[in-house]
Structures are given as C-alpha cells and as structure tokens.
Amino acid sequence: MSSPEDVLHLKRLKETEPIQNAWDNWTTTREALRETTALLGDPDLRSMASEDHAMLIESLTDIIKTTFPAILVPPSRTAHLSALVELKSGVGGSEASLFLGEMLRMYLRLAQAFRWKADVVTSSELDGGGIRDAVVEFKGAGAYDTLRWESGVHRVQRVPATEQSGRLHTSTVAIVVLPLMEESEANDEALYSMDDIKIEVMRSRGAGGQHVNKTESAVRLTHIPSGITVAMQDERSQHTNRRRAFQVLASRLMEAKLIREMEARRASRRNLVKSADRSDKIRTYNWPQERVTDHRIGLSLRNLTSVMEGDGLQDFVAAMKRDHEETQMEEALLE
Structure with missing residues (x-):
C-alpha cells in the first residue's frame, strides 16, 4: 500500500509531466534545426533542407507562443465566471449616448460568437436613439x-450626423466589467457576512402618474466595511430586486478582492506594470481613419467597421489575452 508521501510524489510527477514533454519537444526540435541549418550550405541538399528549416522554425515559434504559455501560466481562478457589464455615457452628450448604443450591440455580437447568453438587465434609452447607460449580464464560462x-x-x-461644419467631435463611454457572482459562489468566496449588510426597501422612483410604484419594491444594500452601495429598482418584485442587488454587490466585492490580490503581487515584486485605473482611456475608435487603437498594448488596426459590426473585436480580445499571459510568465519566472 502506497504511503501518503508516495502518493504526493506521484501527483507532483504527474503535474510536471506536461512541462517535461514540452521541454523535450523543444530541445529535440532545436537540435534538428541546428542540423538542418548546417545542411543549407550544401548545394545538393539546400532545397530540401530549406523546407525542413522553415517547418522547424514554425514549430519552435508555436512552442514559444502557445505551448510554453499554456503550461507556465497558472489556471485562472475566474475562468468559470460569467460577467456583469455596466456601460455609462461620458463626455459628448447625445453623441456619447449614440456610441454607447453601438458598443452595446458590439458586445452582444461578441456574446453570440462565444455562445454566451446575454441579458440586458437595464437600459436607459433616449428619444434621440441613444442609450444613456445599460447593464448587461453575459452568462457563460470564460465571459x-x-x-x-x-x-x-x-x-x-468622429463627425456627428448633426454637425454642419464637419468638425471632429470626441466622446467617451465608460465600461465596468464585474465577475458575475451567483449566491453559492459568493458564499464559497466568503465575500461578505449578512451582519455587515444594511438592507433598505423603498418605493421605486418613476416618471409619475400610473408609473409610480405603489409598493416598496426597490432595494438598497450597503456593505458597511467597504461602503459599497447597490440600489436596484428595475423590477416590480422586491424579491427579484433583492436578488439582483446581492448579485451586483457580490460581483463588486469579488472584483475588489481580485484587484487587491493583483496589487499585492505586484507590490511584492516592486515591478512597474501598466495601470488598470478605469479613468485611463484604454481604446480609441477613430472614424475618419477607420482605425481602432488600444493604448495599453499599443495596438492599432484599421478595421473599425469589423470591430463595430463584425468579428474584429476578437483581435483585440486575443491580443490582450496574450499580453496578460506574457506578463504572468514574466512574474512566474521572477518567482
């Protein structure tokens, strides 16, 4: 019968097996490349060797870009979580609201591509066709x-349709993405204690007349230790508003926890990294130049129409994922 030490040793060997296999593949391919490179000087073998040389270079590049990151980057703790996305129009008035509506449709198309279930929880639509703010749930692993x-x-x-002089306007939309926490997940993470939650119920504020809610269906939660407040009044049912409010509160507390952990890791290494401050302008959509620029990774692509109306947003999603994995690899090597 195996001892606990033997079981632990076998488990560790199993965990390191993919790393060993990847390294063996790397060293074997690299050695084959050296031998092939030497054959390039032989006129009789140059043609055949050049084909093998290109294939081996491609294999080594794939190992570096795909195999090693997949092994060295630790599994994400949040890979199973859905997302709660808040969109708020910023500077630019009606033009910002119009842009927000276009961004909302952009994210809903992305949800279809990844086969997530998208549910627009709230949406404040304006008479001019824009949207002042919106909250959307994207349910699906990896969202x-x-x-x-x-x-x-x-x-x-861009130049607004109402601009007579053709002057370029700049408008903004603020996006906040939170991990969507179900009640069981919030309990598993021990994000809050009910003793720390102040619960208030009140009448929903409406437009007046027949729209005024005659019952106390609105719910406001206050997490006393952090001061985070969540108010929900969009549903007529107090129970539904309460459930949604606790869901949003858990999402915000989980995000705060993830940020604290990330900052603690960075501070411990005294490593300067890119800021995650939401006040930073992270991306610019320039209509006259048909250009989209992500300022965090310095990536500019002239595919604005594809980003807004097709699958171009996935290019930026993939680039940010690669950048994150490379950062994690660097941190792992420092450890």
Missing part, C-alpha cells in the same frame, strides 16, 4: 476573463 479587459474609458472620434 469574465474575456471581457474584463474592456473595463475603462472608450473614446470615439
């Missing part, structure tokens, strides 16, 4: 890890 890089200020530069 939070994919969308979290969208948090920040998105800037649009």
Whole structure:
C-alpha cells in the first residue's frame, strides 16, 4: 500500500509531466534545426533542407507562443465566471449616448460568437436613439476573463450626423466589467457576512402618474466595511430586486478582492506594470481613419467597421489575452 508521501510524489510527477514533454519537444526540435541549418550550405541538399528549416522554425515559434504559455501560466481562478457589464455615457452628450448604443450591440455580437447568453438587465434609452447607460449580464464560462479587459474609458472620434461644419467631435463611454457572482459562489468566496449588510426597501422612483410604484419594491444594500452601495429598482418584485442587488454587490466585492490580490503581487515584486485605473482611456475608435487603437498594448488596426459590426473585436480580445499571459510568465519566472 502506497504511503501518503508516495502518493504526493506521484501527483507532483504527474503535474510536471506536461512541462517535461514540452521541454523535450523543444530541445529535440532545436537540435534538428541546428542540423538542418548546417545542411543549407550544401548545394545538393539546400532545397530540401530549406523546407525542413522553415517547418522547424514554425514549430519552435508555436512552442514559444502557445505551448510554453499554456503550461507556465497558472489556471485562472475566474475562468468559470460569467460577467456583469455596466456601460455609462461620458463626455459628448447625445453623441456619447449614440456610441454607447453601438458598443452595446458590439458586445452582444461578441456574446453570440462565444455562445454566451446575454441579458440586458437595464437600459436607459433616449428619444434621440441613444442609450444613456445599460447593464448587461453575459452568462457563460470564460465571459469574465474575456471581457474584463474592456473595463475603462472608450473614446470615439468622429463627425456627428448633426454637425454642419464637419468638425471632429470626441466622446467617451465608460465600461465596468464585474465577475458575475451567483449566491453559492459568493458564499464559497466568503465575500461578505449578512451582519455587515444594511438592507433598505423603498418605493421605486418613476416618471409619475400610473408609473409610480405603489409598493416598496426597490432595494438598497450597503456593505458597511467597504461602503459599497447597490440600489436596484428595475423590477416590480422586491424579491427579484433583492436578488439582483446581492448579485451586483457580490460581483463588486469579488472584483475588489481580485484587484487587491493583483496589487499585492505586484507590490511584492516592486515591478512597474501598466495601470488598470478605469479613468485611463484604454481604446480609441477613430472614424475618419477607420482605425481602432488600444493604448495599453499599443495596438492599432484599421478595421473599425469589423470591430463595430463584425468579428474584429476578437483581435483585440486575443491580443490582450496574450499580453496578460506574457506578463504572468514574466512574474512566474521572477518567482
């Protein structure tokens, strides 16, 4: 019968097996490349060797870009989480609201591509066709890890349809992406104690007349230790508003926890990294130049129409994912 020490040793060997296999593949391919490179000087073998040389270079590149990151980057703690996305129009008045509506449709198309279930929880539509703010749930594994890089200020530069002089306007939309926490997940993470929650119920504020809610269906939660407050009044049922309010509160507390952990790791290494401050303008959408620029990774692509109406947003999602994995690899090597 195996001892606990033997079982632990076998488990560790099993965990390191993919690393050993990847390293063996790397060293074997690299050695084959050296031998092939030597054959390039032989006129009789140059043609055949050049084909093998290109294939081996491609294999080594794939190992570096795909195999090693997949092994060295630790599994994401939030890979299973859905996402709660808040969109708020910023500077630019009606133009910002119009842009917000276009961004909302952009994210709903992304949800279809990844086969997430999208539910617009709230949406404040304006008479001019724009949207002042909106909250959307994206339910599906990987939704939070994919969308979290969208948090920040998105800037649009274009000539509004109502602009007579052709002057370029700049407007902004602020995006906040939170991990969507179900009650059981919040309990598992021990995000809050009910003793720390102040619960208030009140009448929903409406437009007046027949729209005034005659019952106390609105709910406001206050997390006393952090001061985070969540108010929900969009549903007529107090029970539904309460459930949604606790869901949003748990999401915000989980995000705060993730940020604290990330900052603690960075501080411990005294490593300067890119800021995650939401006040930063993270991306610019320039209509005259048909250009989208992500300022965090310095990536500019002239595919604005594809980003807004097709699958171009996935290019930026993939680039941010690669950048994150490379950062994690660097941190792992420092450890």
